[in-house]
Amino acid sequence: MAIDQEILEVSSMFRLLMKKASQDWNRGACKMNLTFPQVQILYSLNNRGSLKVSELADALNLTSAAITGLTDKLCSLNYVERERATDDRRVVYVKITKEGIHAIDSVKEIYREMMEKMFNQLSKEDIQHLMRIFAQMLVNIDN
Template sequence: MADRRELLELFYNILRRMKKEWNKELQHGINHSQYLILKTLKHSGPQKANELAEAIQMTPGAITGASDKLVSEGYAERKGAMKDRRVVYLEITDQGEHILESMIENQKKATERFFEGLSDEDISHLIRIYHQISNNLDQQAP
């Protein structure tokens, strides 16, 4: 059982440290939630606050607060729906796409540094392990 305890401690420690490194790569005062919003908007197109909240597992109120900052910085804009002006969509701007691409590239470089020094065999083992973890998560999903 001690091995599992050590595994969990290492896992949580690595997750914390990876998140810290990834957060260093965020620019212009954008936090992780705002990054996720921009990423979702880039890949899924304009979204309502409740759609974004569901997609990135935040409350609609938290989405509104995070979105306010993105709008004020020019990284996103709010647009009313053509048929019903009460419905408001958040949309990424060109400036938001530019910042997002820069952050993704920086995070990719940071992630590559995490795996420096690992042999091809170690990488193969990690890939196998990550697939198993992913399968375990898929089986637990509703």
């Protein structure tokens, strides 16, 4: 098999892997009634504490308007709360609630189970090879 054909085959397999992983993620996240960007918001707030809408937008590479829309749903689920800054009413902070912390803990468990299912038949050596290969591919893309 020519190298070009092998690269096409690897590329096709990688796309299929990502599609199936995304479908698996969506099945698990559906149990929580959360989208991936909403999970990212909860994860960021859980790790970094209360953040301005603009800080969340910068961290997730989204617009402030997108963050506002995403947090509307999270507020309705009581996963986050919004607070206006006392010194500047235009500034809005978003903070995670106890329910949001519980939700992100559940999502982490779903993710752990998904990763375990995906990697449990691979040896430690295989995983190290994947890490080395992906790291090199990321360097190649950046150059």
